[in-house]
Amino acid sequence: MEFKDYYKILGLSEQADTSAIKAAYRKLARKYHPDVSKEKDAEQHFKEVNEAYTVLKDGEKRAEYDLLRQQATHQAEGGFRASSDWQNASSDHAGFEQEAGGDFSDFFDSIFGAQARGSTHYSNSRRSVNQRGRDIHHKIALFLEEAFEGCQRQLSLRVSEPDANGVLRPRDKTLKVKIPAGVMQGQHIRLAGQGEAGIGEGKAGDLLLEIEFAPHPYFAVDGRNILLTLPVSCWEAALGSSVEVPTLNGKVKLKVPKGANSGNKLRIKGKGLAGKEGGQTGDQIVTLQVSLPSSHSSEAEALYLKLSECEADFNPRHVFER
Structure with missing residues (x-):
């Protein structure tokens, strides 16, 4: 079904x-009145x-239409469907006072009901608009x-x-939000x-915050684990040592084993992101x-030079030899 943009038809803004x-x-109406107009397709x-x-x-x-206009899901073929919680205020047809005239589209009927054709006002017994606000x-x-x-x-x-x-009008809104420890990317x-206010007795919508992590100069994230690449000197790697390592809540001592190589991974327990509702906390994974x-x-x-003489039998490229 074709979506009718009533504002565009009248050449107006939403405000x-x-x-x-x-x-x-x-x-x-003067321009397109069929009795006087010379315009093409004037009657339509x-x-x-x-x-x-x-x-x-x-x-x-107008309030109903504005809500539908916001919430309608436009399809590739140019049609639309309303969101699943849409309830038009005119579904109780008995509340309308029928009048003569009115030659409206199927789109109009789908929103307001066929008995709204030609109606210029609602009776007092008509059911009010109750629509949940948009998330x-x-x-x-x-x-x-x-x-x-x-x-x-x-x-x-801005809601x-x-x-x-x-008529829907924009309003600025300020909120203080508490972010719990251990939230994850996405x-x-x-x-x-x-969220946005509802119409009539409709409930307000919700605010859905999506968490994103800002880039960090040296930490990365893998699930609940925090990743860190740690430079160590050749003598610290060769002899083994205890080095200071940064974590998200301060520095800790880490033991580098004797004979460590680049790419070796060490784990610092419990220094990752906290588990949800008492779940397992992540670790910090340190890559040397x-x-x-x-x-x-x-x-x-x-x-x-002396070291090269002492370790003359060591060939780090032995994997390339057959």
Whole structure:
């Protein structure tokens, strides 16, 4: 089914007030009236203009349409379907006062019901619009230290709420959000009722925060494990040593085993991200990287020469020999 953009049909913005809607309708109705118009497809245009005006001039109908316009899922073939929780206010047809006239599209009927054709007002017994507010999706970037310890953030959002006439208007909203320790990349935190306001007695939507990790200068993440590449000197690797290692909550001592090589991995238990609801906490995985000075003193070069003589049988490239 074709989606009807009533604002586009009347050449209006979503913020147009009642007087602008009325002025646009009068101008286009004169232009396309079948009795006087010379325009191509004037009758069809006139019907579309009349339908658009019927919806946008009425506060409740306009509120329903604005919600559907936001929530409709547009298909590749140009059709649409409303979201699963859509409930149009006109589904109780008995509340409408029937009037003559009205030649509206199937799209109009799908929103307001066939008995709304030609109706210019609702009876007092008509059921009011009750529609749940739209969920808001928002990404929040955290430093790894914040994800490790938990934090509190202040967010500024722009939401839409209906005014006294049922027209959706943007409003700035500020929230203080508590982020629990151990959140993970891509995790969603749901804040119930902090989305856009509902219509009538409809509940407010939710705010869905998606966690993103800001790049860290030396840490990386693998699930709940924290990854670190640790440079060590050749003598620390050869002789074994105890070195200071940074973690997300301070430095700890790590024992480098004697004869360590680049690529060897060491584990620091419990220094990863906390497990959800008492689950297992991750570890910090340290990958060793043996590093050499960029230049040597003559004494150091003499020692390297002596070392090469002492270890003459060692060939680090033996894997290439057959």
